[in-house]
Amino acid sequence: MKKLLISFGVLALGLIGLGQQTVHADDSWSAPVATLGSSLTADQKSGTLSTLNDAAGTSNATELTVNGDTLVKYLNPSGSSFTSSSGVWSSALVQKTSNGGINVKIVPYNGQNNITTITADQYRNAALTAGVSNANLYITSAVRIDGSGALAGVYAAFANNGQTLNASQINAAQQEVNTLSGITQANQGKDGYTDKQLNNAVAGMKSDMASQSNNGNKMLDSAQIGKIVDSNLTQNNINTIINNNQRTQIINLLTTIQKSGALDSNSFKDQANKLANSIQNSAKNIFDKLSTSLNTQENRNFLQKIWDSIVSFFNSIVSWVQSLFN
Template sequence: MKKLFLSLGLLAVTVLGLGTMKQQHVAAADWSQPVATLGTSLTEEQKSGTLSTLNSAAGTSNPQELTVNGDTLVKYLNPSGSNFTSNSGVWSSALVQKTDNGGINVKIVPYNGDNNITTITADQYRNAALTAGVANANLYITSAVKIDGSGALAGVYAAFAQNGQTLNSSQINAAQQEVNTLSGITQANQDKSGYSDKQLNNAVAGMKEQMASQSNNGSQTLSQNQIGNIVDSQLTQNNIKNIITNDQRTQIINLLVKIQKSGALDSSDFKNQASKLANSIQSSAKDIFNKISNKLDTQENRNFLQKIWDSIVSFFQAIVDWVASLFH
């Protein structure tokens, strides 16, 4: 029975660490060089330090440079509800390295030994990038000052546009709502026993994969009730069903409805990228997910699953018996 739970996605399949990120083949075409997106508010010393920090983490030396300013924030973040202006400061920066495989990987890199990204976690960046339409990319994020990290995400979107891969604006808006929703839920539950940001983001990645599968890659529209069932299933599998409040559950459902409407599920690679993301999150926190697997593998749950299986068998046996009765 434990194997059954592992098959539900609670076993890490592939370890995607920094070493793996460096070994992946960089994509050709417009992405012949990685892109460093640098906040416009950085001093010359901070800019130099930011470039050095990002290049060292990514193993690069001569990336393209792209300046992210207030107008960039307005363009990419304001449609989802932010209130940036052309004069808004930007410090958080990113290095975007497009690859041919390996999914979406994010490393938040300390600046002079300090993690200055205060709000957005690495897994939140990854889920947002997936929703926005990013596929197979290594993203390195840093900041010279304490900041939430929104500028780096806007920079990622701008980097793709600069390389001829403009992302869908509806998907970017959904991605920004996702960052706000997931960061808010994590902040509200961070002190609760049995909760971690990795469990939440793994659950959301699983929800996306399940939605893509049930909708046949977006060719069918899932009802809000169907999405609610998917949410409940993934929250249960990640052992946070009893921690997430009804209001937070509603926020997640509304988020997934928006993601569906954005067209994100229409991509033939969305399901595959979501699966890679979930596997990678599980691989990065084996202790957490092994404990979840052990908790779920109880006699009570085994009995519950057996009842479900018995019901399925009985249902199909009834159909067989009915068909057989027609010929008597």
């Protein structure tokens, strides 16, 4: 029974394989890419570039301008309504690495975090869905803005380095940003809910889907996806907070991600696991408390009932076999 409880705790937190990794630059990129919003003034552009370079510890980033046409190309297919004249202020620095998973840091501009909507973990989950792997992403803005321009800039940076991301996956990633940010805004301030728990749950769902679909070789139906969703929401202790409508939104999102072909990559599961582990490491106070709450007497009693049922089942088989010789 003790081993069963320990296994349950490990499953709940997804902490298998934790450990720090050394992150090396990817030689296929000659330099990091700074994607700068076209609406920045000269002073804001200079300040943005300096802010991003300082955060990344680099000084050799190449510059790429993100404008309304970039937003139209990458974001409109998923339902946005940008035009060529749309303004862009949020900016990113993309530093490709050879390992270490996807890491995001939202960097204050002059001491102010001006990204109002998309959280760091939402950027990371969206990047994973879009097909990004092993990259450090630094995000900032000189003015208060939702942060969509920076995400479009990330996609453009990969294309600029000969690694054009799949359009269907980008569309799914944009649906993911909209879905997760909407759920977080709806549950803002609720006791027992954090954006990290939601994004950790979604990363776990992606990993489970990759496993159960054999890296996309088998399509999962909505019932199978629903079980994966419920399991990960429970493991992150937000199953009673996420309402039925939000649960349906998550199932629809994962169905879209599956159809996009994101699961087909052999690295998808590994990147999803690294993302989940990193989220847990970045908020150990939250997930340590979660571990304690899951290891309650109620859960122990539940597990005991399962164990008793297993023992009873095998005892009945033994009794039946013995009866054959009586």
